[in-house]
Amino acid sequence: MTGPARLSQQIWLRKSVQSTEAEEGHGGEGTPGLKRTIGTFQLTMFGVGATVGTGVFFILQDAVPDAGPSVIISFVLAGLVAGLAAFCYAELASAIPVSGSTYSYAYIALGEIIAMVVAGCLLLEYGVSTAAVSVGWSGYLNALLDNLFGFSIPDALSRAPIPVDGGETGIVNLPAMVLVLMCATLLVRGASESARLNAIMVVIKVGVLVMFVGIAFTAFNADNFTPFAPEGVTGITAAAGIIFFTFIGLDAISTAGEEVKNPQKTMPRAILLALTIVTTLYILVAVSGLGTQPAAEFGSAEQQDAGLAVILQNVTGSNVWATILAAGAVISIFSVTLVTLYGQTRILFAIGRDGLISERFAKVNPRTLTPTFNTWVVAIAIALVAGFVPSDYLWESTSIGTLGAFTIVSIGIIVLRRREPNLHRPFKVPGYPVTPIITIAACLYLIAGLRLVTILVFVGWILLVLLYYVIRGRRGSVLGKSLPSIIHEGRKLP
Template sequence: MADQPQPALPGLRAQLLRRKPPEQFDVAVGSAAKLKRSLGTFHLAMIGIGCVVGTGIFFTLSTAVPKAGPAVIVSFLIAGLAATLSALCYAEVASRIPVAGSTYSYAYASLGEFAAMAMAACLLLEYGVSTAASAVGWSGYLAKLFEDLLHVKLPYWALHAPGVSDSGQVGVVNLPAVILLLLCGLLLVRGVTESMVVNTIMVLLKLSVLALFIVLALSAFHSNNFADFAPMGMAGIGAGSASIFFTFVGVDAVSTAGEEVREPRKTLPRAILIAVGVVIVFYVLVAVAALGAQQWERFDGQEAGLAVILQDLTGQAWPGEVLSLGAVISIFSVCLVSLYGQTRILFAMGRDGMVSRRFAKVSPRTRTPVFNTVLVTVLVALGAAFFPLDALGDLTSIGTLFAFIVVALTVLILRRTNKDGPRGFRIPGGPVIPVLTVVVCGYVMISLGWITWVIFAGWLLVALAYYLLYARRHSALNALSTVDGSAETDARITI
């Protein structure tokens, strides 16, 4: 029997702009590609809090305060405002498209296939860098904990990526970071329910530790530490906001769980808004307490800063030891949730044919994407072990801001193209909040340095090359006819 001729692919423009309609995200694609719906509002909110509270508080102050001075409090409020506006947009879109993939899936439904590919590239870089950077920061706190509690000084070579320090010490590999990431990967392979129970315990512990810090630091509050409130002016405040903003990737992390949530159209909006509210309150209180207890000039380059502040205030070792332990627990949960989010984005991409479909295969026993999780864990662990990541925080921020802008635009687009589609939440005030989200996030983006923009543009070019060479030819939407660059909604996807 002669081979059937293959249908011609759509033109390049049609491929770039074709969209996956929201109703198509609910199309069953086979039991092998289904995740288990087992999470409720509380566990989902803990995902967001677990991903955000950690990097932002335990060691980002040492980079943000030198840029803004005491006005870093305003930086936190600006970042918090952008995150709140974005959270409202996420809440509406997630209630419309409650699937894995978060902003990648939302861009696919609203802006088209290449926009989805670009968004996925940003998200994967964002999650990968933030997870590896968090693991590197965790090593510093772990080393301090060993030294304080056990009087054991871990060797420099085993705590740092290859390179030579100013003092002549040689780094070889960040071994604790590798161990942390492998433990997180093992948990995720075992199952999402077990992973989220561990995450919830860690989140509650670290919030308790931060509450202890706030109480102790406020007892030594000095208002004169705020006398020179904004030494770098508005430029410093904007730069501080940009440095802080990468920690709000947790807002996106909640939406990556859309396919593993019970009653997602109601649960996702609630969890997103709860997570952002709790995070902003803790961020601002910790920043105020820390600046009230220590002069802002001393934050520059201060490792394990919050622990050092408590030791200086009390003259005793135990408060700092408790805080270091809290940081170790906290950053563990950050890495766990960030790895989780990255695997779910790749799961959605694998199901759409944008990467190998092996990424969408799940274990019949644990209902988790095992191949996907193992590969992501190994790659991120290698990054944490051997590459200096200090300069990549701003790159993560620009990816997060880009994601937030895409979600706001998705709200506006879906309100026009999918007016009658089901949803569990609608932002009040018409288009005001989505437009404000774009404006505020855009303001924070332009505060980033030109080098960050150049690297970001280069990364998008890499995404474009990958799309042209592989993704467009393997897309599941190739099975559909196209009209005006959009997939016909009455067609069905065959995976």
């Protein structure tokens, strides 16, 4: 049966938890699978590494103009929604410790068609955020070079050719492209090596941010918090929607499911620890930074490329502390790019193993046990976006992808609790079913606060993904290929 009836049956096919567990240790085209080498501390640092850096080093410049000083509430709101989602992630990650994150959870809970929608959300979330973060890295690198050596990379080689609000343009953002390719080189060498390096970089970045908070509070002026919410609730919601993408680290943790030691206990711990560390740092940096200057100055041209470094320079009147912070930002944003690129490759690994894209994406190098082909294809594509598209066009697209993924995770919790009540769950969402329901409502509320053009672009992207699935993806589906025999034998569809 190959006509529409088969399509209508195939799209709701679900993978079982047992079949997913059986895939562990296997890659595409008969190659070995991924290896469990990552512990709790390294995994927590993965989550912090993918999160801290984006939110505080340059998202303030975009979020404060929307909300003013009330951006603090925006951070709290985004953190609360992320916290609710973290509980849902922790339950699914403990019950289904595999690569693929939300994609794999959706395939098990909701079926193949929803898994493809989630794949679209995740590809947008990780691909666009990696490009956006690498563009921000370019600005801090120039600030560091200027402070240390008195020169910077010319605009022609450090800015995209697309103008933003009449600002400067260039030919290509070369540093952003180089960063992505450097991270890819590290990832193909091995996951454990990348995890160790990331942990070191995260410790450095947290230290630098603590330094910023300490210095910024010496210039704290409560008058800078008036008026507190110039744009009212609308501004707070809009800023929260922009900020939300910075919590991508929670999802990044779950992409490492097949490379984590004792995942049933390690993954829930790492998710909740990372959330606590990240939210605390975000609020401290936002409060201390806003206390140093009027909110209007956050949107100035001077602060667009390296905002926190400029704040320290203004507060201390010296380049020393600004240089230290710029150096910390260069290291910090490097680790963000490393982890988000890692997450993208592991999601494609899972999709490739399911046959919904070429199995070459699931092929693992037998020596390094990493998906080499997958990593280089992803890196080249993202490097091109980073080189030619300004970050201003990328932030909100990442947020809506993250919110979409969090929504489906929460739905998956409810579905699996009803359908598989006896599934072993080392961690359970507290306050079920209220917690996942509130999470769904909160995510949809934040999506509604985004710009219409962002929502339309997202819908268009998901429609393209579904068109690909109907034309090509479903024909390669490993699960779909078993459908004729299931129908022939009269067995019930899963």
